[in-house]
Amino acid sequence: MTTATTGRTTPKGVVGTAHTRVEGVEKVTGAARYAGEIPFADLAHGWLVLSTVARGRIISVEDGPVLAMPGVRAVLHHGNAPRLETHFQGVIGPPDPTTTLFQNDRVAHLGWPVALVVAETSEQAREAAESLLVHYEEEPHDVDFRGDRPEAYPVDGFAPGVVEKGDLEAELAASAHVVDVQYTTPEEHHSMMEPHAAAARWDGGRLEIVDSNQSTTWVQSDLAQMFSLEPSAVRVRSEHIGGGFGSKGVRVHQVAAVMAATVLQRPVRVVLTRRQMFPLTGYRSPTSQRVRLGADAEGRLRALEHRSVSQTSTVHTFVEPSAGVPRVMVDAPAHHTANLVVPLDVPTPTFMRAPGEAPGSFALESALDELAEKCGLDPIELRVRNEPARSPVSGQPFGARNLLACFHEGARRFGWADRDPRPGVRREGRWLLGTGVAGASFHAGAGPSTALATAEADGSFTVRISAADIGTGARTALTLVAADALRVPVDRVRVHIGDSDFGPAMFAGGSMGTRSWAWAVDAAAEELRERLALGATIPPEGITVRSDTTDAVRRLAQTERHSYGAQFAEVAVDTATGEVRVRRMLGIFAAGRIVNPLTARNQLVGGMIWGISMALHEEAVRDRASGGLYGGDLAGYHVATHADVPLVEADWVEDHDPDDPVGIKGVGEVGVVGAAAAIANAVRHATGVRHRHLPIRPDRVLMARETGATHA
Amino acid sequence: MKEFAYQRAEDVSGAVALLGADPDARFLGGGTNLVDLMKSGVERPGRLVDVRQLPLGAIESTPEGGLRIGATVTNSDLAAHPEVRRRYPLLTQAVLAGASGQLRNMATVGGNLLQRTRCGYFADVTKPCNKREPGTGCPALEGEHHNHAILGASEHCVATHPSDMGVALTALDAVVTYETADGPGELPLADFYLPVGDTPHRETALPPGALITGVTVPPAPVAARSRYRKVRERASYAFAIGSVAAAFDVSDGVVREVRLAFGAVASRPWRARAAERALTGVPAEAENFAAAADAELAAARPLRDNAYKVTLMRNLVVAVLTELAEEAAR
Amino acid sequence: MAPTTSSAITLKINGQNYPLTVDHRTTLLDALRERLDLTGSKKGCDHGQCGACTVLIDGRREVSCLNLAVAAEGREITTVEGLARGDELHPVQQAFLDLDGYQCGYCTPGQICSAVAVIEEHAAGWPSAVTGDVRPEAGPPPLSAEEIRERMSGNLCRCSAYVSIVQAVSRAADTTAGQRRTEPAGTEPLGSGDTGRTADAEAAA
Structure with missing residues (x-):
């Protein structure tokens, strides 16, 4: 038995100082085990079979010959699979029918999951899956996404569909300068490095799943409902996650693994191949966005319309709410924004890093640049003149809105003041040079979470929370937060994450993870410290305090809270x-309290590089004839690699919100917002050509010069 | 991937014999393309004959002053070899422009010449492809083809050859040597790849069962001033959308000798002989470079979405030759 | 008689011999991960398109997903698990840790193995696609950020920690160069493979 030794005086805190990752040694030595790497005795391997038609009905599955192949133990399909509960309210809504596997004979898109082959080895499972004959009754498919599809309709997704105020046409007619342009962004894929992987087994009446996901409790809750189990009968673990970016929620691999483990009553692992990930794990919908801006002679907005069309599948609705961006960024007497969706025979899109904001900011921040040019204003000055005092939509005050501080600090450090606004006049060898700027914002929300803080008998402290560190540095950040709350050195605190047994907590998404979890960890650790301060002695099992922020989150002042940023880019173009x-590139952000500058900077820079990738490389090409992707792998779908990435710098300004008890705003997504627009604006400045369609591919740049076009 | 037998060949004749004994057998070199295609189901061999450890790993000077490059020399060793760098800088540049450091350490010279197209329809067994399954059609004609061929293609196939190294070797008049059960043979690279016509699945003129043993590069003093420029959709680790291998001898402002070959525009590395003819003996000036490129590209038959390649290749020729001419004048 | 489709082999990994029987279809990557419990090498794409599975074979970096295990017999394989000496991290590992050269960590073993080889390749005088003059007389280029970026481009990092990875490789290269100066000369920089090494190459090395 020991006596509590939390700090009695307040030492200098570690929050705000750089700290290498607590799991860093494991990651650099290869010791960190990801979902597909945890060994199980008697493990069988499942391999999914995907449809080769884009729409239709399965007539038959010839499983007989495959069952006779070496090592094959089962072939699951709609004719023999266990029945699942398909109508329930999951953590983020009703389940996408793509994930409730093998419940009927319908095929809703190319690459629809039609069967699972389970065998003793992965080689056997793969060959058997590839040998499985499935017969279809094929129906004509439609994957033709266009912004002018008449059946597009507005949808309230996680953001409202339509928000309107003022007389748009009247204000446009009265405007001195008008911009009316169409932008498009292509289908984009998360492409995190670790493919989705899960192993499931029954252990003493309890279902145990080792998975790679962004929330163990979300996956636990939805799987429990799908398989009609008590949540307590399902345990999901996910310690190290090789990237998520919005794609690692409930997916087919977990359902397939649980189904097979249940049928075979032995552990089964299902790992998606890279090519299977493209149709099965969500993506960012292509968008077609019309932006109309009207301004008076001084560049003050009178009218704004932002109308975004995205696609969804025929079985589930997800809308990419790109038109949400101006609801935060700029106000106008007439302010119309709409998010529409058109259902097609395509996979269901999903949240992908800065959903809505990433494509929406490309359109809006490009359009503002176009307007600045028409008005003869510096693009930063245009934004200064249009900085809203209150939310354009809710009319609520903004909590700590330091957007202009970002622009000003960025302009100073980037050397913006020396910029010659004329396009196409700077040459260095074969390269034309240009610079561009764009603004950024991202919602700073919070979700209820619980945490457990334990004072151990050996004098150390253990924190348990079902948080997910998908590469964000959350685990390290929470360790620092706990150490400060306990007033002990960091090395006396261990944080365990990624286990649904630790209780409900926010998922790693919406830039809300660290903000939400830190709140719960801080609360539990503070209370523990206070308890120990009373002179408690510690029994062998330790003293544990549980926190729950549900009420505190609900009580949070109704203020619009966002992080902000200003993105600066310099490009070279060989026309x-x-x-x-x-x-x-330089990004200056106002993102509240920065817990760990080392990892936060890395994450912001990573987001900005996503902007490079989005601006110049990423594009999933849908083949109209087959309905599937052309080149759906990492050779066909280009993400930026080392050689594409120059010195990219991110920094931040002081950003304090006295009404916010947490102060952390989250840095996961704001880094990508506006980055593609800054690059496109820089390309315009370099070449004189406005690129309104991403990615800015060589052929597009080349043909614009060839045809003398001023936009492409 | 179906099950297969595996054998390591001890020597060249043994390798040829092993392959000849099994119609379902393939040679395995570095595996960077074959193993990839086996995983994709495009290749389904019943036997692999591993030739990587055959004694074909040397780079030697020929009596004429050229180089003989063994078939199992890796791309990395080829690119790093001092004599390659000295005599044929464009060859080193071309090899280094391809793939990644890891893949170049694996990929062999022989395998590089035999690699298959990176057309996304070819690599996807759920889609039709005349090259993979003759008679099924070519979806690229009406589908995605912005990186397909503009020269020498047919209505049966518009796929491009992905090699960078091959483009430089084509400009250098390299000769492929091979071994069959009936003895050795050789094929100039110019005759190595077959025209597409209506047989896109037949890619090379190698006799059945032949093992490539090496590539001979003749002496080429013109290559002392040479360059390989590759354009792609990311700055590295991507296949070309267009590339130029050029060697240039200019004196007194007049083109004495020129070698030009294009990559990523045809089913094979494309020797630009019309352009070479147009350039030889004329002043080394930009308009002549452009005219020469146009002479070559007059035969181009672009598709709906790849007409940019005509512009790209013309601009690349002008840019690369202008750079080389400026260097010569320095 | 049906041909044999599996073989008993011995793989030499991180200095240790591992006898096992492999289905010929088994890649080196799958043998490491699923048979030998060496899960440090990662499977990101399984097609040579991402670099996460990079290991050192006979001292050179290769992707293990396109190497068949049966074909790797007789070669010296080093994985990320074999880089540290006990608790002492390899300089590249230490630099990745100190400079936060990663985020999710999944591409990290491949990046680290690749970086170890990049430093060796550069020390051996290999040019790259961004080397201005590749002729041997021009001498080796300095290992600038641009050179590192090009040479590391076969390793994708979707978290996009590229900036800190390049800084880590640069720092590790400096550390390694310092160590090399204090070590006795004559160490073979690029493994024992003799493929393609000729008298010319040796003379110039």
């Missing part, structure tokens, strides 16, 4: 070959 290279 003879169409090559575009980003030379440098």
Whole structure:
């Protein structure tokens, strides 16, 4: 038995100082085990079979010959699979029928899951899956996404569908300067490095799942409902996660693994191949966005319309709410925004890093740049003149809105004041040079979470929370938060995450993870410290305090809270070959309290590089004839690699919100917002050509020069 | 991937014999393309004959002053070899422009020449493809083809050859040597790849069962001033959308000798002989470079979405030759 | 008689011999991960398109997903698990840790193995696609950020920790160069493979 030794005086806190990752040694030595790497005795391997038609009905599955192949133990399909509960309210809504596997004969898109082959080895499972003959009654499919599809309809997704105020046409007619342009962004895929993987087994009447996901409790809750189990009968663990970006929620691999483990009564692992990930794990919908801006002679907005069309599948609705961006960024007497969706025979899209904001900011921040040019204003000055005092939509005050501080600090450090606004006049060898700027914002929300803080008998402290560190550095951040709350050195605190047994907590998404979890960890650790301060002695099992922020989150003042940023880019363009290279980027952000500058900077820079990738490379090409992707792998779908990435710098300004008890705003998504627009604006400045369609591919740059077009 | 037998060949004749004994057998070199295609179901061999450890790993000077490059020399060793760098800088540049450091350490010279197209329809067994399954059609004609061929293609196939190295070797008049059960043979690279026509699945003129043993590069003093420029949709680790291998001898402002080959525009590395003819003996000036490129590209038959390649190749020729001419004048 | 489709082999990994029987279809990557419990090497794409499975074979970096295990017999394989000496991290690992050269960590073993090889390749005088003059007379280029970026481009990092990875490789290269100066000369920089090494190459090395 020991006596509590939390700090009695307040030492200098570690929150705000750089700290290497607590799991860093494990990651650099290869010791960190990801979902597909946890060994199980008697493990069988499942391999999914996907449809080769884009729409239709399964007539038959010839499983007989495959069952006779070496090592094959089962072939599950709609004719023999266990029945699942398909109508329930999951953590983020009703389940996407893509995930409730093998419940009927319908095929809703190319690459629809039609069967699972389970065998003793992965090689056997793969060959058997590839040998499985499935017969279809094929129906004509439609994957033709266009912004002018008449059947597009507005949808309230996680953001409202339509928000309107003022007389748009009247204000446009009265405007001195009008911009009316159409932007498009292509289908984009998360492409995190670790494919989705899960192993499931029954252990003493309890279902245990080792998975790679962004929330163990979300997966636990939805799987429990799907398989008609008590939540307490399902345990989901997910310690190390090889990236998520919005894609690692409830997916087919977990359902397939549980189904097979249940049928075979032995552990089964299902790992998606990279090519299977493209149709099965969500993506960012292509968007077609019309932006109309009207401004008076001084560049003050009178009218704004932002109308975004995205696609969804025929079985589930997800809307990419790109038109949400101006609801935060700019106000106008007439302010119309709408998010529409058109259902097609395609996979269901989903949340992908800065959903809505990433494509929406490309359109809006490009359009503002176009307007600034029409008004003869510096693009930063245009934004200064249009900085709203209150939310354009809710009329609520903004909590700590330091957008202009970001622009000003960024302009100073980037050397913006020396910029010659004329396009197409700076040359260095074969390269034309240009610079561009764009604004960024991202909602700073919070979700209820619980945490457990334990004072151990050996004098150390253990924190348990079902948080997910998908590469964000959350585990390290929570360790720092706990150490400060306990007033002990960091090395006396261990944080365990990624286990649904630790109780409900926010998922790693919406830039809300660290903010939400830190709140719960801080509360539990504070209370523990207070308890120990009373002179408690610690029994062998330790003293544990549980926190729950549900009420505190509900009581949070009704203020619009966002993080903000200003993105600056310099590009070089060779118009003879169409090559575009980003030379440098600077992002200045107002993102509240920064817990760990080392990892926060890395994450912001990573987001900005997503902007490079989005601006110049990423594009999933849907083949109209087959309905599937052309080149749906990492050779066909280009993400930025080392050579595409120059020195990218991120920093932040002081950003304090006295009404916010947490102060952390989250840095996961704001880094990508506006980054593609800053690059596109820089390409315009370099070449004189406005690129309104991403990615800015060499052929597009080249043909714009060839045809003398001023936009492409 | 179906099950297969595996054998390591001890020597060249043994390798040829092993392959000849099994119609379902394939040679395995570095595996960077074959193993990939086996995983995709495009290749389904019943036997692999591993030739990586055959004694074909040397780079030697020929009596004429050229180089003989063994078939199992890796791309990395080829690119790093001092004599390659000295005599044929464009060859080193071309090899280094391809793939990644890891893949270049694996990929062999012989395998590089035999690699298959990166057309996304070819690599996807759920889609039709005349090259993979003759008679099924070519979806690229009406589908995605912005990186397909503009030269020498047919209505049966518009796929491009992905090699960078092959483009430089084509410009250098390299000769492929091979071994069959009936003895050795050789094929100039210019004759190595077959025209597409209506047989896109037949890609090379190698006799059945032949093992590539090496590539001979003749002496080419013109290559002392040479360059490989590749354009792609990311800055590295991507296949070309267009590339140029050029070697240039200019004196007194007049083109004495020129070698030009294009990559990513045809089913094979494309020797630009019309352009070479147009350039030889004329002043080394930009308009002549452009005219020469146009002479070559007059035969181009672009598809709906790849007409940019005509512009790209013309601009690349002008840019690369201008750079080389400026260097010569320095 | 049906041909044999599996073989008993011995793989030499991190200095240790591992006898096992492999289905010929088994890649080196799957043998490491699923048969030998060496899960440090990661499977990101399984097609040579991402670099997460990079290991060192006979001292050179290769992707293990396109190497068949049966074909790797007789070669010296080093995985990320074999880089540290006990508790002492390899300089590349230490630099990745100190400079936060990663986020999710999944591409990290591949990046680290690749970086170890990049430093060796550069020390051996290999040019890259961004080397201005590749002729041997021009001498080796300095290992600038641009050179590191090009040479590391076969390793995708979707978290996009590229900036800190390049800084880590640069720092590790400096550390390694310092160590190399204090070590006795004559160490073979690029493994024992003799493929393609000729008298010319040796003379110039």
